[in-house]
Amino acid sequence: MNATAAIVGASHAGVQLAASLRQLEWGGDIVLISDEASLPYQRPPLSKAYLAGDMAVERLAIRGAEFYAKSGITRLNATVSSVDREARELQLADGRRVPYDRLAICTGARPARLSAPGDKLDGIFYLRTASDVEAIRSSALLGRRAVVIGGGYVGLETAASLRRIGLEVTVLEAAERVLGRVTAPEVSSFYSRVHMSEGVVVRTGAMVEAFCGDNWVREVVLSSGEHIPADFVVIGIGVDPNTELAAAAGLAIDNGIVIDDRAQTSDPLVVAAGDCTSHLMARYGRRIRLESIPSAGEQAKVAAATMCGNRKEIAALPWFWSDQYDVKMQIAGLSTGYDEVVIDGDPSRDRSFSCFYLRAGSIIAADCVNRPRDFMFSKQAIMQGGHFELPVSDGPSKIPTAGEER
Known part of the structure; x- marks a missing residue:
């Protein structure tokens, strides 16, 4: 094959796709296009080890420069x-033009913006790129007051990292509990307890009304009228998929670039992978957009196979992880629609437990905190239909949800 494969976006999905093309013996040119000049790098450590200063920038690279040279992959720093x-x-x-025979779109996602009076003040940061982290770290001096807006995984990971380097940290979450969209109340309570035990102030039901300051933010104003002092602010309230390029090209969009089981878009010459895509997952009976490195990697491998004319389908179970302090949470599956929770361990006291989500008696997801064996069991059980005896110790706590779909 002497054709040109162009890949727009050089994060996890884009790099994996390029590598997989070569493994599948794509013989033509591969052009990997990124609007960042640096080597493509890992994003999960940004809010964790990199922000906390435990990881050097050199260790962020997904692949070394020699990989691209050896594999004949042309890296192009440009905006499409x-x-x-x-x-x-x-x-x-x-003004340049890049011809392609096959195209892959791996444009990822960007932080969702919080619109409020004063939101253009200096000292208000979002965290998505390495340069974002460097800007935050320049303000994260010992003893300063950081306000983190958003009690999802990125917000809590950021709070943990800032606390570890000696800052006073307040987390503001608009919902009634942290991680409210993705975990059971018992898991939310656990994370609130852990953060408060580490010295973080966690405020739920806290709606941001405005930001105050001269040129630099000095206070966050809540809808209650309360003013929260801040030396800087980090906002982490979710992401929006980067679909504008695909939409302008006429590709189908539905909360992401629509792809099928082969990662193909509505154009047979165009595939897509990663956080920018949405995929109809038969296991869950609905179209889902996943923000997950493992899922991005699998979609990229499938997309590469499709570009090469091979038959491969997206099939892996979604899984995720989060590191905060000494707590590693590993998540298997998606918990939407559970009707019962079974907890092994005591999340009100310990830092090791598992929360199993059941629907009609079958496991559909699990949150495993410092329990890697439970995580591996849960992945296997869910993949095989969920009808397994749970690996619980003495007296698991069964918590029915009275038929309420979560």
Whole structure:
């Protein structure tokens, strides 16, 4: 094959896709396009080890420079402004054009923005790139007051990292509990307890009304009228998929670039992978957009196979992880629609327990805190239909949800 494969986006999905193409003996050119000049790098450590200063920037790289040279992958630092599907060309912002025979879109996602008076003040940060972390660290001096807006995984990981380097940290979550969209109340309570025991102030039901300051943010104003002092603010309230390029090219969009089981878009010459995509998952009976490195990697491998004319389908179980202090949470499956929770351990006291989510008596997901064996069991059980005896110790706590779908 002497064709050109162009890949737009050089994070986990883009790099894996390029590597997989070569493993599948794609013989033509591979052009990997990124709007960041650095080597493609890992994003999960940004809010964890990198922010806390435990990881050097060199260790962030997904692959070393020699990999791209040895594999014949051309890295191009540019912004793609449009896709001409008829001409099979990419228009770059600087006027250049890149022809392609097969195209992969791996444009990822960007932080969702919080709109409020004062939101353009200096000292208000979002965390998505290595340069974002460097800007935060320049303000994260010992003893300063950081306000983290958002009690999801990124917000809590950021809070943990800032606390570890000696800052006073307040977490503001608009919902009534942290991690409210993705975990059971018992898991939410556990994380609130852990953070408060580490000295973090956790405020739930805290709606941000405005930011105050001269040129630099000094206070966060809540809808209650309360003013929270801040030397800087980090906002982590979710992400939005980068679908604009695909949408302008006429590709189907539904909370992400629509792909099928082979990672193919509505154009047979275009595939997509990663956080920018949405995929109809038969296991859950609905279209889902996953923000998951393992899922991005699997989609990329499937996309590469499709580009090479091979038959491969997306099939792996979604899984995730989060590191906060000495607590590693490993999540298997998606808990949406559970009707019962079984907990092994005591999340009100310990830092090791598992929360199993059941629907009609079968396991559909599990949150495993410092319990790697339970995590591995749960992945296997869910993949095989969920009808297994739970690996619980003395007296698991069964918590029915009275038929309420979560």
